[in-house]
Amino acid sequence: MKPINGGVTAARGFSAAGVHCGIRKNKTKKDLALILSETPAAAACVYTQNLVKGAPIFVTRQNVADGYARAVICNSGNANTCNSNGIEIATRMCELLAEQAGLSPSDCIVASTGVIGQPLSIAPIQAAMPALVAALRHDEKGGRDAAEAIMTTDTVLKEIAFEFTLGGKTCRIGGIAKGSGMIHPNMATMLVFITTDAAVSPALLQQALSEDVTDTFNMISIDGDTSTNDMVSVLANGMAGNAMLSDAASEDFAAFRAALNAVTKHLCRAIAADGEGATKLLECIVTGAADQNTARRVAKAVICSSLVKAAMFGADANWGRVLCAIGYSGAAVDVGKIDVAFGSGAGLISVCESGAGVEFSEERAKQILSEKEIKLLVALNSGGASATAWGCDLTYDYVKINGDYRT
């Protein structure tokens, strides 16, 4: 497996586009994205678990029920959520795309992101559809335009692609993501669109995705708020020519999962690092847990703590807050066995051993915590399970961005 340039257009047979259609007032901001596969693709999706769901979620779920899709249409600037005509609008988005691109409306994955509870007008989407389809490109620019068009408060475009081999055939997999705020582990809490030219059966594609998210997207938290709209989708069009993956126990399926995981892990880190107002990527690595769930629960509690996040912003080695978060995580841990260390590119420092503080140089700690990527290392010393969670620091700018989001 090796990284290659591009995102959703890296795999054979996928084109993409992004345009400004006018949902946003800012004309320099693209707000409508399209990804298209030349041939029918196996499709797998996972969705937010919020009871309040965006209308596009309901429409997408129905459209991919048969296991196949050919296109993703997504707008930013308006979530199409808590609107009385939401389903109608999302359905119409699929119909307009289908007409223009020569597909069936049921081949479309539809998504929206932005403000909740503002009616979404179909007019700008309808007007822009011919130009959007005309703008489709198989090259890196097409993928990048689509990635741009799904961004909201994101400050960084998020895309990644890899090349890997299945049964001697070179396959490609790539993805784009948007995600910055309203992000908390509970599937999926952001938008992620992944394309691959590997041939994978719909059942195995869904299995791979559903299992992957447990340790990737479900382990990110920006602010503890689970969004209403978000999803991760994978389209696999088989144009790499490998023998269709349909055996969950095969080596090739393991290779596919590894490639998928490389994409999702990269996008996870990119989303966490670009958390609203963030200045630092936080990675909490929990080891020595009695079981996997304990490890995940502890890692998430630490990454979610506002107090830990604010301390990291201030490069303050206030490790008592890490212990405190572990203590209320709900995990059954032996507090007296916990070791905590902080690490970064500048080095590693132990701050707590067997549940009690150890002497350390505050100056050295400050130096380590002043880097852009911080590791919070928690050793529970009670077993062999481990887990990693990703988040970011809590800054003035988070409050600024969210104090007046709609205007």
Added chain:
Amino acid sequence: MKPINGGVTAARGFSAAGVHCGIRKNKTKKDLALILSETPAAAACVYTQNLVKGAPIFVTRQNVADGYARAVICNSGNANTCNSNGIEIATRMCELLAEQAGLSPSDCIVASTGVIGQPLSIAPIQAAMPALVAALRHDEKGGRDAAEAIMTTDTVLKEIAFEFTLGGKTCRIGGIAKGSGMIHPNMATMLVFITTDAAVSPALLQQALSEDVTDTFNMISIDGDTSTNDMVSVLANGMAGNAMLSDAASEDFAAFRAALNAVTKHLCRAIAADGEGATKLLECIVTGAADQNTARRVAKAVICSSLVKAAMFGADANWGRVLCAIGYSGAAVDVGKIDVAFGSGAGLISVCESGAGVEFSEERAKQILSEKEIKLLVALNSGGASATAWGCDLTYDYVKINGDYRT
């Protein structure tokens, strides 16, 4: 029942004091508090549920196991938590007080609040004990000094007292609280010391307190972080001369609970309004829930949402975030039945009906949300249960206070 002046010294037979002993560097900040009852008092306590507990919690739990206590000793500036000699230090605090004040060490409730994981030296406490006991006063100043000495990042001193009647006898109840950050519903997440001269059996006192906190202190959230150290205690010394309350079904017990609730509710609102960096008190009132737990869960989810809190800071009527928080609260609600309105001293405005937005004046909403006390009114329209939760907005100053807390 009527409000009277004072706090923990309002009830007969209680004196209190607060001094600077030197745990804090700032010599103008009192950091050691004492409350003393002239006679043995029934004692009830509830404690934090954090697995990581301050050493004083263990010592207090043992000391009040017999249902009685006479004194509360509490320092601020250091939580005496995650220290290898924590229990020894907390035990020693009780012994030193007992020697000086002529009590048994097992009559002492001991508490600490401040930074976690820094060794607490007994030296300044030992040196100050004679002066602390000598400073005891029965008047309002004594209570106020104690209230001052338990403050950490609090900006406002919190005390309240009421007069009420039991069997024709005038009784008094009053309390002080400290609490500003690391506050989240899970009993108790702050320090609250309550005194009363009513005669109440230890069993009934514990019942009254344990039941009360469910709808008071367990319904506050500042930042979602459950503290390691905190407790609510009530001392009832019986000096009002009423017949000992020992029947849970009696009218007098109901009157006592009402008085206790008046104290706790006031302190709840005071703690929420003084949340770290807060500019506004938020009160989420959920009505029409199918059951009490649903109502509580919904109210807490709304009050805990960083996105709702940041929107309130910006006086932005972004009600979609309220719906979103309800959606991920874990409560089983019918989203299509939810109404949301915002209220304050400036008026009331409906923003969402039957789960969808309604047209409203943004200008009017801004005016309403610019007040210091905001009500978020959520009608679930699915039953008769209701609940209230208290919190505050999320501001730049929260980040400032917590970015560099230890220095």
